[in-house]
Amino acid sequence: MLLEFDADQRLWQKTVRDAVAKQCPPALVRSVAEDGVDPSPLWKSYVDQGWTELNDPASAVELGIVLEELGHATDPTPFLATMSQFAPLVGDQFDPHESGTAVYGGWRHTGTPRAGCWTAPHGTCSTATASIAWRW
DSSP, X not given: OOOSOOHHHHHHHHHHHHHHHHHSOHHHHHHHHHHOOOOHHHHHHHHHTTGGGOOSGGGHHHHHHHHHHHXXXXXXXXXXXXXXXXXXXXGGGOOGGGTTHHXXXXXXXXXXXXXXXXXXXXXXXXXXXXXOOOOO
């Protein structure tokens, strides 16, 4: 088990950190929280940079780095919920270019109740449920 990032991962971390510092300053987070400013341009920048395409298990470390940096910045977008809760539930139906479609479209759930569990569209059965019922 590696306990530290390799050179490529450190470069990715610096790249993400610099982008987040530029695009998601504390003033923006404060204005979203206190004044209701729309964070959609910030979300669009994440999509444009390809961060929502980190949904493959091979990209888990890179996704973890992005999540760490967004957490450090107190990111006001639905990136964490979309990438860690929504994307795994919908499997092949996840479109990284349309991330948040279920959230923005008002889907009420991503699976169907069956025999004491929820079955996601790709067939995975889970006894835990995730609510994706909020609208942005």
